[in-house]
Amino acid sequence: MPWKNQTGGPWGPGPKGPWGAGPQPTGPKPPDLEDLLRRAQERIRQLLPGGHLSGMGILLILIGAVAIWGMSGFFRVQSEELGVVLRFGKHVRTVQPGLNYHLPYPIETVLLPKALRVSTLNIGLTLVQDSARSTSTMRDVPEESLMLTGDENIVDVDFTVLWRIKPDGVGDFLFNIQNPEGTVKAVAESAMREWVGRSDIQPILTSERTKIEASVHELMQKTLDQYGAGVLIQQVQMQKVDPPAQVIDSFRDVQAARADLERLQNEAQTYANRVVPDSRGRAAQIVQNAQGYKEQAIAEAKGQSSRFLQVYQAYKEAPDVTRERIYLETMEHVLGDADKLIYDPGSSSSGGIVPYLPLSELTSRRSGSTANQPARTDGGAR
């Protein structure tokens, strides 16, 4: 290499060896270089006192070019990037964000992938930018999101994969695989479809989302590791998991029917909650009534017994008089207000009388319930 000979030539190996081999991230400091050049110039002047000005000029131009060339190796790595340094196409080192130095082109070149950034991959939906309102909305991509389940149903699954380059896998990511982004997407789709295909529709829609997320995550990572893709799957998130649009109404109706079931049950329970306490109340009332009757009966019986005994005490002291008095008082009271007819069948004056009792006339003047009164009178009077 001609340039190598030149640099190594008249000055011998430089004190700093800035162009020598070796992956030093920190090259020579610019002041040192200028200092060196200045000293070299002075020495040239000393060696060729009054020499050809043209030769000196060429030399100076060459030295300047070499200096500029050497300086071209400085580069900056942004905070989300990593610097991948290639020497003649071979990956020799990876440098962290900050100011770095590589040997100037064409010996070393640098690639600056955004290796520390997390990428988002949406499957089943695309982000549509609305430039008028500067908002973005998600639009469904049915051919990506409709999947067949293990029980031959179809679900509409939208999911998002968050991934990044592995901390130590930036070389793999850049050099091992032709189309890393496309591969992540293809692997994500096939993994999700594989797991959805293994499951029935109901668990996918309801309880097993987390389990499927974890399984897809694991399968994706395994597959990508097998490719040596240098990709780290951070998260698999299922966004929307729905029945397809054509049948979503009937799924909603099932939900509604479930709600109806609950509602009917609740209504019935409301009825039950009303009826049973009601009947308990009525039962209490019945029992209390009976209790009242019992107490009343006992109280009355006690009262009547007591009254009788009082009278009986008095009667025992003077039986005949009391008896007579009671009899007369009663009869007096009974007969006092009533219509009376005294008839003596034994007396001669009335011997020819045929007793005529106008029952029809009597009963017509009173209510039917007491129509038998006269008959009783006969028995009661004697």
Added chain:
Amino acid sequence: MKTGVLGIAALLVGLALLVVGYSSVFTVGQTEQVLLVRLGEPVRVVTEPGLHFKAPFVDSVIEIDKRILDLEQASQEVIASDQKRLVVDAFARYRIKDALRFYQSVGSIQVANIQLTTLLNASLRRVLGEVTFIQVVRDEREMLMARIRDQLDKEASGYGISVVDVRIRRADLPEQNSQAIYQRMQTERQREAAEFRAQGGQKAQEIRAKADREATVIIAEANSAAERIRGQGDGERNRLFAQAYNQDPAFFAFYRSMSAYQNGLKSSDTRFLLKPDSDFFRFFGHIGGRSAASAPKP
């Protein structure tokens, strides 16, 4: 003059050296391997990236990708062993393992992709045709993918290609079958919904009936208790009366009769037809009384 000729000669030599030097080195990138061909005859394959030397002018360099390469296959219909049609699309990932053989047999990645697509299609049809639809979708997808990969790998090794992986991405039903599935899903949901509603009615009736039964039982038990209590009351009443009246049954009869007359005959429209020879009229015709000694009988 002499120095001028010398200078020109030196310049020419230098230029010649530069050209020779340049054409005797080559670089191999991190993503590629290089096939070195000397006048048409392959010499060697360099896989190690970096700076390498070759014979100037006679050796030419053919760069061949070393990475894992994409093979995307368009979706196609496959018939499973149970005659069900499936729309399948798959992708493969492969790498060029033997650069020389690859270069000789296919030459470029484009040609290789065409060849591999044909092989992949054939392999897909062969493997998926042996199993049922449900095995593809549900049970054996992983195993089938491995089989397809192994077949493809074996066939592609003739091209110097090693197949890293084959994955089935979609395995769906054709559109018209999808419609049938939607209809089935719909009817299934309708059935489910009807079932839920019927269950709701059933449970509601059960709850109501249970409540009604409970209410009836509660009332009946209350009535039963009430009768018992009333009976207790009646019993106690009778006991009390018996206790009191047993002290003198004859007087009780008299006393009670009097009370009954008073209560039973008290209404004002009672008519009496009386015989004057009753006890009440004892003194009616006789100042001394008809039979004063005899106690009046009710």
